[in-house]
Amino acid sequence: MTGIEKTRRRVTSIDVARLAGVSQSTVSRTFSDGAPVSPEAREKVLAAARQLGYKPNVIARSLITHRTNIIGIVMADFTNPFYPNVLERFTQRLHDIGRRVLLFNAAPDQDIDDMLPLVLQHQVDAVIITSATLSSEMADECARQGTPVIMFNRYVPGAKANAVSCDNVAGGRLAADLLLDAGYRRLAYFAGKEHTSTNVDREQGFSERMRERGQTEWLREPGTYTYESGYEAASRLLERDDRPEAIFIANDIMALGALDRARELGITVPDELAVIGFDDIPAASWPAYSLTTIRQPVNRMIDETLELLLERIEAPQAKPVLKFMPGELIERNSVRVRERVIDQ
Amino acid sequence: MTGIEKTRRRVTSIDVARLAGVSQSTVSRTFSDGAPVSPEAREKVLAAARQLGYKPNVIARSLITHRTNIIGIVMADFTNPFYPNVLERFTQRLHDIGRRVLLFNAAPDQDIDDMLPLVLQHQVDAVIITSATLSSEMADECARQGTPVIMFNRYVPGAKANAVSCDNVAGGRLAADLLLDAGYRRLAYFAGKEHTSTNVDREQGFSERMRERGQTEWLREPGTYTYESGYEAASRLLERDDRPEAIFIANDIMALGALDRARELGITVPDELAVIGFDDIPAASWPAYSLTTIRQPVNRMIDETLELLLERIEAPQAKPVLKFMPGELIERNSVRVRERVIDQ
């Protein structure tokens, strides 16, 4: 090209100003939207900028505007296919509204509280935390500093932090209803990670509804929201004499593990065993599984999260909000079609 | 707490200095590793910082050091389970060496060239591009600005950009050998996205080896590296009268789609049909599929990428490098065990 071979020094707004014959302020204004610049000045600046290959330095800009346009996202569980999907959509949507994503990966059992100060040092405009929770002290710390925090798919009942989540209690009730309506009686619940709000709520909804419908006993196996834990829970339970007829499994990826184990044991689904999961990950619809599940309304949850996020960036001190969105039953072939309900 | 209720103004190193009775420089030195500070001064500073809740502002720091400790990662294909895994490991490893990740999501057919200027504006120390390629002009632009770029799992033959990739040609040869050794003769190749280096190389290796071993004809179906495209390619091919005995499929997620379609059609694997994939994603090892595949050495590829990255951050003008790492054949049950080779 006609390349300026300075090659070394980075080009700044001052260089552009000099070349264009205007002040540095005018260059700055040319690259800020609303600012008043005459068409001629703007043109000279843009030409000079093009010639020098100038791009505004967002670091320097952030320092003075106190806005980075960066959103911190803390993500804990990449092995569950539900979350990469969530991350992708968040990233796309945020990109479209001019925000960038600073990604933090919390190790499975790492305390988020250690990670958050690192996030805050970057002066992010807000933080989204998925599949992990925050202590109330840390939530307070963020509030004090004026950085909004939104938890996605988790919440802490007491804490002063915003959260958007699926209505997992209602989802658990749906699952119980579906299995009972279909005529299954010996049921089981495969738990996800203990003490997570998703697991607690799904189990609570399931249990509530079971009792309301006169059921008092069912089996329970612990798990960790991984494929392997679903596979192993199924191993333990399906070789018993009193093996269950139907299982509500706390998430889809565990359910796939359980279905694979059932297949290995020659147990046919849904005749000898029904399985219902939670999330509706892509693999749930694959013919190999055709998993009946409760779909989380991911798009709406993300919409709500972003809306809340933008609100809180404007008004950080507003009162924390919890939003719950209903899940949707997706019937496939891992639960037999429900009998017509005659009595009751 | 005993909380200072200033609540409004953000606390700076000057505030800490005033409270600690030292200069702002000393505060700065206390929070920079190698700098000389007396133990007493350091203690006073840390106490004051704790009391005020001070955390260094990395934005301001970057402005003057010309280092952000941020690595830009551009990721194009979240739906292929291979990549979330890669992203997770990159994020972890970078975190461990004190770097953060600024994440960019390129839409499937979006031109990366439009996205890169946005990345560069953030003064990232380096850029990693996965499952996407860069024009040579953009590569030059990055070089000119002194920002190293490394492509992961893709490369552009002519471009002045670093790349780390699996040796896909060798992988394609492995696949051909495995299928021919096992006695399959009517073969097919299911292609990934055309014009990607992964697809071109895998197909080239496969074709080369086929010809070397006297094969001149095989089938070919186009695809896009998605589950659906594998499913559909299988639909088209498996209902023909001359359907193939064995398929080399350009990646695992497509192979899962093909296996599911074969199952629906009642075609037994590996007796009536063999399938070999590429990547070794987690689902490949699930009993439902038990997919024979060529494993990419992800950990070593990531190690190499990071090593190269750190080198190039120190010396951005060094000559671009291409690194290829061999894949490993993982034999499961989607290809029958190979016959003992008698003649030849």
Place this chain on the structure above:
DNA sequence: GTAGTATCTGCATACGTATGCGCATACGTA
């Protein structure tokens, strides 16, 4: 003709931190 308004511009300063430089102090040596 003057006053008033609207539009644009440059000056100066601020954002929060890092760091070269010169000085002060402490220590060890002869």
Place this chain on the structure above:
DNA sequence: TACGTATGCGCATACGTATGCAGATACTAC
């Protein structure tokens, strides 16, 4: 005691941009 060296410190400035303010210009209205 005098000197050299090493260490710690504060001053001042730099990083690259945004923006309040006042001055300049052009235009309108009276």
